[in-house]
Amino acid sequence: MERCDFCELPIGGGCACSLGTDGGPTRTRGTGSVSAGSVFPTGAILVSPRGVAHRPGCLHQNDNEVTAPLWGWIPEPDPQLWRRISQGAPAQATHGNTKRVATRRCQSCDV
Secondary structure, eight states, X not given: OOBOTTTOSBTTTTOOTTOOOTXXXXXXXXXXXXXXXXXXXXXXXXXXXXXXXXXXXXXXXXXGGOOTTTOEEESSOOTTHHHHOSSSSOEEOOEESTTOEEOEEOTTTOO
C-alpha cells in the first residue's frame, strides 16, 4: 500500500494530507505535489522566524511569502526529520536564512 510522504499513513486509508480546503493550496493525492504555485518541493520543511516548522501548503502560511532573510527552509530533509523536530532535536535550516532553527511543529501541518 502506498504511504504518504508527510504523515506516513496509507493514502486513502487514514492520510488526510491530500484533502484540500477552499481557496488554499492542496496536496494532490498520490503524487504528493503541492499546487497553487508553491515554490518548495513537497517534502520541504519551512522554518519560521519563531522557530516553528511548517510544510508547503500550510493553511495559515503563504508559500510565496516564505523568503530569506526572514525564513529558512530544508528542501529535501530526511523523511523522518519532521517527526523528530523538538526542543531536544532541533532542525537547522539549510537554505534561505540558515540561522533559523525549528524546535516545534506547526499544529495545522502536523496532521
